[in-house]
Amino acid sequence: MTEVIPLARLMQGNEAVAEGALAAGARFFAGYPITPSTEIAEILAKKLPAVGGKFIQMEDEISSMAAVIGASLVGLKSLTATSGPGFSLKQENLGFAALAEIPCVVVNVQRYGPSTGIPTATAQGDIMQARWGTHGDHPMIVLCPASVQESFTLTIQAFNLSERFRTPVVLLSEEIIGHSRERVVLPDLSEIKIINRKKPPAGLDRYCPYQADADGVPPMANFGEGYRYHVTGLIHDESGGPTTDPKKAESLINRLNNKIMDHLDEITMTESLMTEDAEIIIFAYGATARSAKSAVKKAREMGIKAGLFRPLTIWPFPAKEVAALCARANAIIVPELNLGQLIGEVERVAGLDTRVTGINRVSGEMIRPDEILDAIKTEVKVKKHAK
Amino acid sequence: MQNSVEKYLRTEKLPHIWCAGCGNGIVLGAMVRAFEKMGCNQNNTVIVSGIGCSSRAAGYMDFNTLHTTHGRALAFATGIKMAKPGIDVFVIMGDGDAASIGGNHLIHAARRNIDLTAIIFNNQIYGMTGGQYSPLTPPGSIATTAPYHTIERNFDLPELARVAGATYVARGTTYHAAMLTNLITAGAAHKGFSLIEVVTACPVSFGRRNKMGGAYDMLMWQKKQAVSVEKAKSMTPEELQGKFVIGELYKGAAPEYTEVYDRLIEKAQGKSEEE
Ligand SMILES: Cc1ncc(C[n+]2csc(CCOP(=O)(O)OP(=O)(O)O)c2C)c(N)n1
Numbered sequence: 001m002t003e004v005i006p007l008a009r010l011m012q013g014n015e016a017v018a019e020g021a022l023a024a025g026a027r028f029f030a031g032y033p034i035t036p037s038t039e040i041a042e043i044l045a046k047k048l049p050a051v052g053g054k055f056i057q058m059e060d061e062i063s064s065m066a067a068v069i070g071a072s073l074v075g076l077k078s079l080t081a082t083s084g085p086g087f088s089l090k091q092e093n094l095g096f097a098a099l100a101e102i103p104c105v106v107v108n109v110q111r112y113g114p115s116t117g118i119p120t121a122t123a124q125g126d127i128m129q130a131r132w133g134t135h136g137d138h139p140m141i142v143l144c145p146a147s148v149q150e151s152f153t154l155t156i157q158a159f160n161l162s163e164r165f166r167t168p169v170v171l172l173s174e175e176i177i178g179h180s181r182e183r184v185v186l187p188d189l190s191e192i193k194i195i196n197r198k199k200p201p202a203g204l205d206r207y208c209p210y211q212a213d214a215d216g217v218p219p220m221a222n223f224g225e226g227y228r229y230h231v232t233g234l235i236h237d238e239s240g241g242p243t244t245d246p247k248k249a250e251s252l253i254n255r256l257n258n259k260i261m262d263h264l265d266e267i268t269m270t271e272s273l274m275t276e277d278a279e280i281i282i283f284a285y286g287a288t289a290r291s292a293k294s295a296v297k298k299a300r301e302m303g304i305k306a307g308l309f310r311p312l313t314i315w316p317f318p319a320k321e322v323a324a325l326c327a328r329a330n331a332i333i334v335p336e337l338n339l340g341q342l343i344g345e346v347e348r349v350a351g352l353d354t355r356v357t358g359i360n361r362v363s364g365e366m367i368r369p370d371e372i373l374d375a376i377k378t379e380v381k382v383k384k385h386a387k
Numbered sequence: 388m389q390n391s392v393e394k395y396l397r398t399e400k401l402p403h404i405w406c407a408g409c410g411n412g413i414v415l416g417a418m419v420r421a422f423e424k425m426g427c428n429q430n431n432t433v434i435v436s437g438i439g440c441s442s443r444a445a446g447y448m449d450f451n452t453l454h455t456t457h458g459r460a461l462a463f464a465t466g467i468k469m470a471k472p473g474i475d476v477f478v479i480m481g482d483g484d485a486a487s488i489g490g491n492h493l494i495h496a497a498r499r500n501i502d503l504t505a506i507i508f509n510n511q512i513y514g515m516t517g518g519q520y521s522p523l524t525p526p527g528s529i530a531t532t533a534p535y536h537t538i539e540r541n542f543d544l545p546e547l548a549r550v551a552g553a554t555y556v557a558r559g560t561t562y563h564a565a566m567l568t569n570l571i572t573a574g575a576a577h578k579g580f581s582l583i584e585v586v587t588a589c590p591v592s593f594g595r596r597n598k599m600g601g602a603y604d605m606l607m608w609q610k611k612q613a614v615s616v617e618k619a620k621s622m623t624p625e626e627l628q629g630k631f632v633i634g635e636l637y638k639g640a641a642p643e644y645t646e647v648y649d650r651l652i653e654k655a656q657g658k659s660e661e662e
Contacts, residue, residue, distance in 0.1 A: 028470050049655035054469050059495040063462030070466025074474065096456055223451035224474050226430050230446050232454035241400055241446065
């Protein structure tokens, strides 16, 4: 008898993002078409109105980001989806969402850049833009799926984290994930954990929209619910009114950072494969981790103690977890589809005692498992020489 | 009157940031008088603004207020109205905000005929950044970035909005303050995209450099240059040269965006065969 798995489906990565958004309770999408993200918009254009939600194709990515923030402020879970050039255009309003603490999700299905680049080629070139793309200091939560299944689960997680911490969350997918079709098992909706924004108690005399609870997160009343308040992209005090008071400015920016950095246990997601006794660790994220996984398995078959460490949350960078790896491993190999972006963070944490080397590709093609395996073998030789 | 409109203001946030002689307070006054006239529900009203001196008006009013990014107020407002069509939305912008950096959002909001009331404070200059020319600065004016004079033609903003699809278009001035209240009230009552341009004075960054005198003289200039819609009908283009027409310039009808979308939802849910 064949096993019957309910809800197992063949699905594209972008479709899984759209399904994940709906499952998370998203009811608003604003966007502007761009390869390789467009399917997300197309699917939601069809599915959102069917569940009473709203879809709008805006005049550009700037306005899409703005509309998403507006919709979230009146209480709808909202998202937009884009790729490199559009992601750049969203940055100013993404910074607004971070400062004004408006929950929302921005999906960036990465493509080859800079500029128009190769729209249909995959890349991991926006690692730093996702972290530092806006001006000023604020935290960012950035999640990287490695599969179609994870495109679904991490989209839900992105919404949960954005609602939990009143912050924009970036889902950093890649062309090759967005456009791949894989088997996906959608969980029953009742099994999915959904987090909704914390509301102020009803009937307060005075609601201070930026007065945080002990966890650093202020309760959020939606516009139209009776608490009238001011939201601005200017530095503001707890009432929401603008201020240039240095103390208030500093405490606001510190709180924004601390509300994330104090809750890394809720935010950081990582996966480790055979790292316990590993001497050589592959640090890989997104689609590149798929190649890394098979390289590690092959290395083990050859008797090499290799392991895979995969951050699903790339920002905040999982420094504690990487530091623990470095304490055990001799070498870390960081394959990336860029000229070396997240490797800088690995090096920062590794210090001088662990060798960190990159495998970099900017041809629009994947890094193959055998290339990673070769790098592992090289590390084995380096180690022998060192002895 | 004084007390009845005060409830629409966040008096604890006053005094405002505007310079002496600035017309923005008169527009703010016309807005709160219009709210009083309409008997507006503050909890169910959102005021969105962009960035500029004029956009600071939002923060002084006791509503759900959203002070956004430069030029993008209409895009934020579109998200709000779309997400919750039952909410009344007013949008405050400066002339640079609305016509330059936000020009694209302006024509598309007008094209969608989404039910918002946009009030554009046209002081013919970038006030907040200290006097650079805007797309509404008349040619031949002096600005900090046009030390010889401006060579660009200016937009007729109501006309631009009308051809883009706005269904209520008006122009007022801070001199004709009572008329302005009426125009805002009518714009708000209109279902669809309403745009009201308000000619207002920036004595510090525009008047001074262009030898227009002080605040009083600039108000008198508005009185002199403004021609009512009725009067303009009997004037030749030559006679109208250099003047501007005030009053209700256009009122039309077209399907309103969020209503049309609601019908689309019904269709998507299989409740109707419409569209
Ligand atoms: C993206 C961006 N570009 C430029 C600015 C700087 N800036 C602030 S206000 C302003 C123009 C203000 O002029 P206007 O919109 O006419 O409003 P006013 O101050 O005259 O009321 C500019 C250019 C900004 N804040 N953001």
